[in-house]
Amino acid sequence: MKVKESLGALSDRRFAWYFTARTVSTAGSVMVPVALAFAVLHIDQSAGALAQVLGVRTLTMVVFLLVGGVVADRFSRIVVLQVSHVLTCLTQASAALLIIGGHATLTQLTVLEGVNGAVSAFTMPAMMGIVPLVVDRGRLQQANALLSFSRSGLAVVGPAVAGLLVVGVGPGWALAVDALTYAVAIVCLARVGLQRRTSEANAPRHSMVRELREGWxxxxxxxxxxxxxxxxxxxxxxxxxxxxxxxxxxxxxxxxxxxxxxxxxxxxxxxxxxxxxxxxxxxxxxxxxxxxxxxxxxxxxxxxxxxxxxxxxxxxxxxxxxxxxxxxxxxxxxxxxxxxxxxxxxxxxxxxxxxxxxxxxxxxxxxxxxxxxxxxxxxxxxxxxxxxxxxxxxxxxxxxxxxxxRSSDERETSGRATGGARVIPVAVEADEAARS
Structure with a gap:
């Protein structure tokens, strides 16, 4: 496969904008662990203080994960992601201002990161559900590999950049950069341009418990x-x-x-x-x-x-x-x-x-x-x-x-067995019917 073909998923304008949004927001996120750790330790030089902040973030994320999945399936995933990014931008900017101004307390950072953890519980399910809507099915593996390449590549350089910012200007500025990346990502997501799915718009709303059971x-x-x-x-x-x-x-x-x-x-x-x-x-x-x-x-x-x-x-x-x-x-x-x-x-x-x-x-x-x-x-x-x-x-x-x-391999096999007719598995058929 040629290099141009390997990057074929980026030829779809919707995926290109989504990829840009994910890359920009990830660029800030990979710096957060380093910046947050040093910000907390500057306030309280103990492992317990850091465990408190990170533990609350993980706890709130776990608590709201299932709710986040229901919300992402019920509403426009792009909108869910944009709202989540707005909240993350605001919380990280607030933490940055408190740290830069020298007014941050352990309680304040714990609360802010707890909110961030809850927000991420909505972000992750929404991101998983967007990819099949913005790229052709035959390029799903390419799209996932491109997203992973962006995330992994930034994970190599991000902590080092965060370390330089912490040493040079302080941990608050690294969090400020993170907030800025989310603001840029919000604009990029607005350019994805997913149409409203008519089946989704006309579907009756059920209780959250029922939708959780359906998901289960x-x-x-x-x-x-x-x-x-x-x-x-x-x-x-x-x-x-x-x-x-x-x-x-x-x-x-x-x-x-x-x-x-x-x-x-x-x-x-x-x-x-x-x-x-x-x-x-x-x-x-x-x-x-x-x-x-x-x-x-x-x-x-x-x-x-x-x-x-x-x-x-x-x-x-x-x-x-x-x-x-x-x-x-x-x-x-x-x-x-x-x-x-x-x-x-x-x-x-x-x-x-x-x-x-x-x-x-x-x-x-x-x-x-x-x-x-x-x-x-x-x-x-x-x-x-x-x-x-x-x-x-x-x-x-x-x-x-x-x-x-791979579902495309299954379709090819079924097609040959039925004289070339395109037979689609049930899950794939439902997926394509729900496309924009």
């Missing part, structure tokens, strides 16, 4: 979907505990890695993700979940090396490969959702997916924090790596996971 029904009736989410609920707990808790502990005690080396390791992971996105623009995953679940097993490699032989170069290489593996799964998973879940319920389904992922992360962090005090670190990491692989591969025992194909 769509989620549970697709075996491939809930099997993978269940597997990732468990593996995310392991990954967040091993890499998030034990990883820094091992790095600081290893003369070969250290604090600076741990930063190099994480950067290597980001580079692996970026390079794989370029490859995913040119390759076609015929069985996206089979490829994704096999690839995700690679994340066990850095766990093994951190436990058995924590040396900078091999660990960095392992994280590079892990970053590439995450990208294979990420693009495959997003494409599977976009192609096989009707767009009318896609945001609700994705909110159940996100809930399964985010709930596991704090649980894993807490459990491994306790395990680190009662078990040998090396043994814990090696056992965790083995369990991680077993859980990931067990998802492939489900035929619906390992045999799920």
């Amino acid at each position: 029904g769509e989620f549970t009736r697709r075996e491939w979907l809930w099997v993978v989410v269940l597997a990732f609920g468990l593996t995310n707990a392991i990954h967040s505990g091993v890499i998030g808790v034990l990883g820094p502990l091992v790095a600081t005690s290893s003369p070969s890695i250290g604090e600076a080396g741990w930063g190099v390791v994480l950067s290597a992971e980001a580079v692996g993700t970026v390079l794989m996105t370029l490859l995913m623009l040119r390759l076609r995953l015929r069985h996206p979940l089979r490829a994704g679940m096999l690839a995700i097993c690679v994340l066990a490699v850095p766990m093994v090396l951190l436990g058995a032989a924590p040396a900078l170069v091999p660990v960095a290489v392992a994280f590079f490969l892990a970053g590439a593996a995450v990208e294979v799964f990420g693009v495959g998973w997003s494409t599977a959702l976009h192609e096989h879940v009707p767009v009318t319920v896609l945001s609700r389904v994705s909110s159940y997916d996100a809930l399964g992922s985010f709930v596991a992360i704090p649980i894993g962090t807490f459990v491994y924090g306790w395990l680190a005090t009662v078990a040998d670190t090396e043994t814990l990491m090696l056992v965790s790596a083995a369990v991680y692989v077993v859980i990931s591969l067990s998802a492939l025992l489900s035929r619906s996971v390992r045999d799920l194909r």
Whole structure:
């Protein structure tokens, strides 16, 4: 596939504007963790203070995720995203002004980031539901790879830029830049130009509980979907505990890695993700979940090396490969959702997916924090790596996971079997009927 063909999704004006909006807003968002951490620590030099601010943000996001999915399916997703961006812009600008003026308190930042967490619960389902509406179905994998490339590339340079801003002019200005990026993204989203869907406009409104049940029904009736989410609920707990808790502990005690080396390791992971996105623009995953679940097993490699032989170069290489593996799964998973879940319920389904992922992360962090005090670190990491692989591969025992194909491949196969007629799967047919 030629480079021009790899970027074909950008030829659609709607996707081009949406891609620009996502890229601009992400440019600010990737700086926030660094800026916010130093802003909090400037007020209160304790890990508990930072945990309070970040914990409240995660908690409010989890609480409102399912509501966010219903809202994104019920109303125009572009409007939902614009309103969310307005609120994020205002909260980040408020935090920036308080910090720059020297008046910020821990309570104020906690409340503002709590609001941001709640807003993000509406943002994520809306973003998942927009992509199938702004790009041709045959280019969904390309579109997801482009969005991932933008996000991953900015994740490499964003923290470094944030660090320079924090050192040069202070953390408040990094948050001010984030607020500005959301303001620009709002303008870009207005240029996407999605038409109002007539089926959506005339559809009767049901209670939120009923719509949540409908979303849950769509989620549970697709075996491939809930099997993978269940597997990732468990593996995310392991990954967040091993890499998030034990990883820094091992790095600081290893003369070969250290604090600076741990930063190099994480950067290597980001580079692996970026390079794989370029490859995913040119390759076609015929069985996206089979490829994704096999690839995700690679994340066990850095766990093994951190436990058995924590040396900078091999660990960095392992994280590079892990970053590439995450990208294979990420693009495959997003494409599977976009192609096989009707767009009318896609945001609700994705909110159940996100809930399964985010709930596991704090649980894993807490459990491994306790395990680190009662078990040998090396043994814990090696056992965790083995369990991680077993859980990931067990998802492939489900035929619906390992045999799920791209919907365009299914149409081609059905077309040949029926003498060339275009036969569309039920989920795809519903999705196309709901298009603008």
